[in-house]
Amino acid sequence: xxxxxxxxxxxxxxxxxxxxxxxxxxxxxxxxxxxxxxxxxxxxxxxxxxxxxxxxxxxxxxxxxxxxxxxxxxxxxxxxxxxxxxxxxxxxxxxxxxxxxxxxxxxxxxxxxxxxxxxxxxxxxxxxxxxxxxxxxxxxxxxxxxxxxxxxxxxxxxxxxxxxxxxxxxxxxxxxxxxxxxxxxxxxxxxxxxxxxxxxxxxxxxxxxxxxxxxxxxxxxxxxxxxxxxxxxxxxxxxxxxxxxxxxxxxxxxxxxxxxxxxxxxxxxxxxxxxxxxxxxxxxxxxxxxxxxxxxxxxxxxxxxxxxxxxxxxxxxxxxxxxxxxxxxxxxxxxxxxxxxxxxxxxxxxxxxxxxxxxxxxxxxxxxxxxxxxxxxxxxxxxxxxxxxxxxxxxxxxxxxxxxxxxxxxxxxxxxxxxxxxxxxxxxxxxxxxxxxxxxxxxxxxxxxxxx
Numbered sequence: 001x002x003x004x005x006x007x008x009x010x011x012x013x014x015x016x017x018x019x020x021x022x023x024x025x026x027x028x029x030x031x032x033x034x035x036x037x038x039x040x041x042x043x044x045x046x047x048x049x050x051x052x053x054x055x056x057x058x059x060x061x062x063x064x065x066x067x068x069x070x071x072x073x074x075x076x077x078x079x080x081x082x083x084x085x086x087x088x089x090x091x092x093x094x095x096x097x098x099x100x101x102x103x104x105x106x107x108x109x110x111x112x113x114x115x116x117x118x119x120x121x122x123x124x125x126x127x128x129x130x131x132x133x134x135x136x137x138x139x140x141x142x143x144x145x146x147x148x149x150x151x152x153x154x155x156x157x158x159x160x161x162x163x164x165x166x167x168x169x170x171x172x173x174x175x176x177x178x179x180x181x182x183x184x185x186x187x188x189x190x191x192x193x194x195x196x197x198x199x200x201x202x203x204x205x206x207x208x209x210x211x212x213x214x215x216x217x218x219x220x221x222x223x224x225x226x227x228x229x230x231x232x233x234x235x236x237x238x239x240x241x242x243x244x245x246x247x248x249x250x251x252x253x254x255x256x257x258x259x260x261x262x263x264x265x266x267x268x269x270x271x272x273x274x275x276x277x278x279x280x281x282x283x284x285x286x287x288x289x290x291x292x293x294x295x296x297x298x299x300x301x302x303x304x305x306x307x308x309x310x311x312x313x314x315x316x317x318x319x320x321x322x323x324x325x326x327x328x329x330x331x332x333x334x335x336x337x338x339x340x341x342x343x344x345x346x347x348x349x350x351x352x353x354x355x356x357x358x359x360x361x362x363x364x365x366x367x368x369x370x371x372x373x374x375x376x377x378x379x380x381x382x383x384x385x386x387x388x389x390x391x392x393x394x395x396x397x398x399x400x401x402x403x404x405x406x407x408x409x410x411x412x413x414x415x416x417x418x419x420x421x422x423x424x425x426x427x428x429x430x431x432x433x434x435x436x437x438x439x440x441x442x443x444x445x446x447x448x449x450x451x452x
Contacts, residue, residue: 001317002026002076002101007041008066009081012371012388013293014041017079020309029073031066033059035379040371047073054381060084063091070100077101077316079309083383086292087114087162103316105269105291112265113289117159117197123286126264128257131276131285133199140180146198147176153201156180158187158194162290164234165190169201202285204437205276206245207231209290210258211300213270213311217320220263222255223304224330226296228274230425232348232441237418238425240335241299244396244434245281254284270297270312279437295388298369299334302392333396335403337422339370339387339410341378344421352380356414361406365392365399378415386417400432 006029007017014030018041021028030045035054042048049069052059059065061084070078078095080086080103092107104110113119117136124130132150136159137143147154147170156179158166166187168179180196188194207228214220227243228236242251258273272294274287297308306325315321342348358374370387372378378386391406393399407423428444430436 001319002313004029004073004075004077005103005313006031006066006070006073006075006078006100007045007081008060008078009084009086010036010039010041010060010371010382011385012369013081013295014039015044015371016369017081017309018045020307020313024310024313026313029069029075031060031069033381035381038376040373040376049073054379056084056382063088063094066091067094067098067100071098075100077103077313079103079313080292082292082295083163087290089114101316103269103312105267105271109265109267110291113267113271113291115159116157116288117195119289120197120286122265123261126261128261128286129284131200131202134197136195136197138195140177143180143196143198144173144176148173150198150200153203155199155201156183156196157199158183158191158196160187160191160193160195162288166194166196167234171201202276202278204279204439205229206243206279206281207236207274207287207438208243208246208254208277208284209272209274209294210254211270211272211294211297211308212258212262212267213308213315213321213325214262214268215315215321216268216318219321219326220259220267221321221326222258223300223306223308223325223328225251225254226294226299228296229436229438230431230441231438232445236296236338237441238335238337238422238431239296239299240333240396240399241303242330242333245277247281250277250281250284257284257286267291269315270308295338295385296336298367298388298390299336302334302367302390303330303332304328305331332392332394333399334390334392335399337389337403337407337426338385338418339389339412339422340384340418341386341415342384342418343416344418346416348418349416350380350384351416352378352384353415354378355412357411359409359411360387361389361409363406365402366406367391396434400426 018028027046030048051065085091089107089110092102095102168183184194211223230238272290367390391402
């Protein structure tokens with residue numbers, strides 16, 4: 001097992017990794033920007049190294065500074081968390097060449113599955129259903145011709161990156177060229193790669209993802225699914241496990257496809273395979289693979305009774321998956337709300353600033369993953385998520401009631417948060433009935449607008 005792990009991230013995921021290391025009797029090294037000097041992960045790590053100014057490109061995305069910090073602290077391994085360098089194949093290569101274990105899949109697999117166009121081709125080769133689409137198309141007019149061949153509507157997607165960046169749905173031929181340019185330009189600005197491809201747009205789909213994990217001892221498993229359909233502009237708001245949509249038969253089909261894919265490509269460590277499921281829940285289509293831990297992994301942990309960060313570390317150290325993980329059986333229901341420092345009733349504008357009062361809910365079945373506290377100043381430089389509220393219940397109905405109660409107990413003063421909006425969603429009949437898709441939030445916000 002490792003002696004020292006450097007955490008190449010910030011916020012709640014950095015704190016989550018540090019705590020896992022402590023329980024495994026591993027020393028943790030935090031890195032931080034000047035804006036994060038007072039962050040909780042800096043305070044709780046065994047060591048902390050400042051790696052630059054507030055801007056991500058000058059700190060958390062600076063590979064040379066992170067590697068230097070790892071070498072100075074004599075780290076055995078680096079855990080990248082999610083975001084930042086977590087799916088950067090070059091960073092994984094540099095770790096390997098520096099004699100430092102990258103806690104994640106190999107650089108080769110990250111390259112294969114991180115590029116969406118290559119991932120689609122890999123899915124096809126392994127018999128995983130995909131939507132009709134194209135390879136990378138650089139010429140906009142050629143792309144328009146392909147869109148006509150596939151049939152509108154189509155989704156224009158950047159081959160690099162994630163988080164909804166570089167994606168544009170197109171319903172009318174007249175809009176195609178401008179949307180193609182917008183998707184490409186956004187992808188170039190965010191990821192340094194403006195290449196795009198097309199997919200047939202599945203109307204009113206559900207976003208279902210399967211948690212997979214594999215070790216070097218021949219164990220390739222999935223740990224069930226998460227329903228991530230409650231989202232706005234491709235940014236997830238609420239996730240739950242298991243999905244209220246899937247039948248046992250559909251769950252088995254999707255799980256089998258997921259395991260076959262990772263076994264055939266030799267995937268090691270944790271990851272997530274994302275699918276679109278049609279409105280009738282009869283067909284599923286491979287969308288992409290995230291070669292890292294996901295923000296929403298706690299709902300899987302609560303239902304399956306495991307700790308995925310610990311398992312990531314064990315696998316990276318060459319150990320087999322824990323017996324209780326290999327024998328995990330779903331039990332109960334879990335829901336997660338992402339608490340963001342945003343004003344949900346003012347176009348979700350970011351709301352950085354000092355938290356004057358922070359009181360987190362508690363009680364049976366309530367978990368809060370966060371790095372903030374009363375007096376903490378939320379910086380404007382990073383993602384707006386400040387906490388994850390996770391509840392677990394024996395049934396979905398109990399979990400919904402528990403989430404409603406926990407959101408009502410959460411007290412955050414000094415900044416705006418998404419809590420009031422999530423309270424509305426949790427109390428809505430469509431959520432209670434599980435009859436929502438990825439377009440639900442957009443439709444709800446449109447209906448919610450006051451009439452002129």
